[in-house]
Amino acid sequence: MARSDWRRPASHPYEEGCVRRVRMTVAYDGTGYSGWQHQRNAPSVQAEIEDALYRLTGHSVTVVGSGRTDSGVHALGQVCHFDLPDERFPAVVFKRALNAFLPPAIRIMDSEETNDSFHARFSAMAREYRYLIKREADMTPFDSGRVWVVKELPSLELLKAHAAEIAGTHDFTTFTAAGDMCERRHRDIYVSDFSVEKDIHGAEVLVYTICGNAFLYKMVRSIVGTLFFLVLGGVPATETARRLAARDRSQAGRTASAHGLYLSRISFDEKEYEWFEHLHPSMEMPSEDREREDSDDEA
Known part of the structure; x- marks a missing residue:
C-alpha cells in the first residue's frame, strides 16, 4: 500500500x-x-x-x-x-x-x-525483527531461551535466495497463524535476508533480518520455520514463491521457536524506506481496505 x-x-x-x-x-x-x-x-x-x-x-x-x-x-x-x-x-x-x-x-x-505529534504505534514507519539460530554443538549456558537451537545450519546461499522471495508487497495469508484478526493480509517487506555472524564467544549465529511496515500474528516465526526446513531439504527458492502466492496457511511449514525472535528496531524516519515504492509499485486495494493495518501483533 x-x-x-x-x-x-x-x-x-x-x-x-x-x-x-x-x-x-x-x-x-x-x-x-x-x-x-x-x-x-x-x-x-x-x-x-x-x-x-x-x-x-x-x-x-x-x-x-x-x-x-x-x-x-x-x-x-x-x-x-x-x-x-x-x-x-x-x-x-x-x-x-x-x-x-x-x-x-x-x-x-x-x-x-x-508531544502529541508522536505516537509509539501509529507514528512508526517500519519495524525490524532479527531471528537468531545456533547449532546445538555451539550452545553455551547463556544461550538458553535466547536462540533457536538446531542440529545443523543449512546453505546460506540457498537461504538468502528463499528470503529474497519474501521481500516486496505480498498477501501473507500463508504465513499467518490461526487467531489473526486482520482482514487485510498485505504487508510491505523492505528487508528479508539471512547472514552469519559471530557471537561474543566466536561461535556462528545464523541471523534472519526482516523489516517491514507491519506484521501479522506469528508471521516472522512462520516464515523462518518454513524457509529453514525448505532449505534443509534442498528445495529451490521457487517453492517459497509458490507457497506465498498460494495464500494458504496449510502451505506453511513448522513455526520457529519464540526464543530466537527479537524486536530489534522501530523506525520513525519517513524517508528511510521511500525507495521501496519505486522498486515495488503499490498494489491496488479496494477503497474500504485502505485504512492502514498497524497489526504487528506477536510477529
Missing part, C-alpha cells in the same frame, strides 16, 4: 487530564513473560512498566508500545510512550528511576520528552 494511503492524523491527543507525553526505548528478555501486552493471570512487560510508573509517580498510566511481541519473544529496541498529568519529573529521569523499580529482565534504554 502506498504511504499516501496511510491515514495518519497530524496529532494524537493526550489521555484525558494529561499535559505531557514521554517516549522511551525498552529492551527485555521475554522468556518469563506472556508477551508485551497485558494478559489475564500472566505477567507481561507492559504491566511491569506500568506498575513501576505507578510506584514512581503515583499515577495509573497506560504505556503504549510500537509492537506487541508474543510470549517468549525478546526486544532490544521496543519503543513506547505514556502520558502524565503533571511535570514533576524531567523526562530523562525515567530511565534511571524506572530501572530501579523494574526486574533485571526489563531495562529502559532511554527516555525523552515528546
